[in-house]
Amino acid sequence: MPATESPRRGRRPGDSGARDAILGAARARFSTAGFRDATVRAIAGDAGVDPALVMHYFGSKQGLFVAAMEFPLDPSQVVPRLLAPGVDGLGERLVGFLLQVIDELGEANPMLGLVRSAVGHPDAARMMREFLGEAILDRIAAAVQADRPRLRAELCASQIVGVIMARQILALPELAAADRATLVAAYGPTIQRYLTGSLAP
Amino acid sequence: MPATESPRRGRRPGDSGARDAILGAARARFSTAGFRDATVRAIAGDAGVDPALVMHYFGSKQGLFVAAMEFPLDPSQVVPRLLAPGVDGLGERLVGFLLQVIDELGEANPMLGLVRSAVGHPDAARMMREFLGEAILDRIAAAVQADRPRLRAELCASQIVGVIMARQILALPELAAADRATLVAAYGPTIQRYLTGSLAP
Missing domain, CATH: 1.10.10.60 (Homeodomain-like)
Incomplete structure (x- = not known):
């Protein structure tokens, strides 16, 4: 009411x-x-x-x-659902979900506008950093059982932002043409290792 | 003359x-x-x-x-030098070199301006895609002995662009504060797997 x-x-x-x-x-x-x-x-x-x-x-x-910001989805709903089954297989779940959302949104993806703002304007970058931090990264970090959980969440973010940049914005041809199963097989183990693997030098 | x-x-x-x-x-x-x-x-x-x-x-x-474009370095010089010792340890060499360049350039990094242009302007994105393709990705692909060499080079690019975005532009705090050895230990195996590991679904 x-x-x-x-x-x-x-x-x-x-x-x-x-x-x-x-x-x-x-x-x-x-x-x-x-x-x-x-x-x-x-x-x-x-x-x-x-x-x-x-x-x-x-x-x-x-x-x-x-x-x-007209986000296509609400991380406070989506992230807990992705985390619920536990950290086993979380890398593939995160990557598969992200790619599905990107494919469904296509050119109308408002995330691309947000990436553009963040890249061009320090104030927009700060706003995105603080929102992504609270809405996504802190939630992922809280689910991680390993050392340095927040660094691990940020490592995942760096690969996921890179996928969006390389595939959607730079449009590197083989990434743009690859099917979702190929990309999940390539990126899933990366995200999984950032979440649960050893990061020791 | x-x-x-x-x-x-x-x-x-x-x-x-x-x-x-x-x-x-x-x-x-x-x-x-x-x-x-x-x-x-x-x-x-x-x-x-x-x-x-x-x-x-x-x-x-x-x-x-x-x-x-006032690039800080010439890939036609740098990439062959990084590739020369072979693909063993190439992931750590690439990541270590990139982080060293970023740290040395600091705020004056002209790559940040190029990323900003590419994100905001499709013509600039095309220009970067074509230049990076010929100057860096084709050279890396030619050195890779595994299946789908160009896709592998593009996977590496997606992680490296993501490091620049997350650490320099979004300035995620733990990535920004991490020392170089920590980041090489985190990202080196990712790049190495993209270059020489199995990508099978």
């Missing part, structure tokens, strides 16, 4: 206006303050609404970020 | 003008036509000089590209 005490039937016109105002305020504040320092309270203030209404619409700061 | 038959002592003022004209013409033509379709003859024509003068100054189209 919206944070209003007046009785209502159906959706009021004001609701979508408030929702849009919150999303606009979120985009502005995330991109200037970063993900970590942008508070729900400040975003609500910018939008002229009560913080409870933000939580009502979006559930959490991560959910608000996902909606504001 | 420049492509001139007049006797000369020292450097003539005209030399640096012609050299700069060639570099300007090369930048313009590489970025519109791509690396593959931009011919030395066409660039020389744009600059109003003889193609032989271009070869005199820069040795090859790859050398011209390296000079025009």
Whole structure:
């Protein structure tokens, strides 16, 4: 329920206006303050609404970020589901899922726009680093039983960002043409080793 | 010697003008036509000089590209040197060399500007893909003794581009703080497997 005490039937016109105002305020504040320092309270203030209404619409700061940036999926839903069966086979599951999402989104992949922003603008890079850190990397690190769990999660991220860059943006021809099974067989063991293997020099 | 038959002592003022004209013409033509379709003859024509003068100054189209884009190093020199001892230990050699170059260049790394261009502009992405393909990936593929050598070279590229993205541009904190030995131990076996390991599903 919206944070209003007046009785209502159906959706009021004001609701979508408030929702849009919150999303606009979120985009502005995330991109200037970063993900970590942008508070729900400040975003609500910018939008002229009560913080409870933000939580009502979006559930959490991560959910608000996902909606504001038009992420194709919500890591707070997806990552726990991928982690649930345990770390055995997690490398192949992560890579297979990522490739499936990329293939389904095709040219309309909004992640490509986010990579472009992060590469061009330090503020956007910080915002992505902080969001990816909380929404994905900290969750993966918490599931890893080995030494240096957060470094391991970041090693995985470096290979996954590299797949997106090399296959979707640079469009290296054999990577672009390879079928998903070939790529899962190539990248799965890399991710698995970063998660559970020895990293000793 | 420049492509001139007049006797000369020292450097003539005209030399640096012609050299700069060639570099300007090369930048313009590489970025519109791509690396593959931009011919030395066409660039020389744009600059109003003889193609032989271009070869005199820069040795090859790859050398011209390296000079025009202000690459910190010339892959036609560096890659054969890294490949010379053979594929044993090549993964660690490649990663160690890359990290050393990144550390030495620091903030002034012109590769970061090239990654930014490639991410933002399809023409720049094509130019990079074609240059990296001929100057680096084809050379690595030619040294690989296993099946699908070019795919293997592209897998390596995807991890190396990912290291640059994650460590230098996103600045993921544990990757950014890790010492070189830790990163060589993490990434060396990945690159080595892409070059010489089994990729079978």
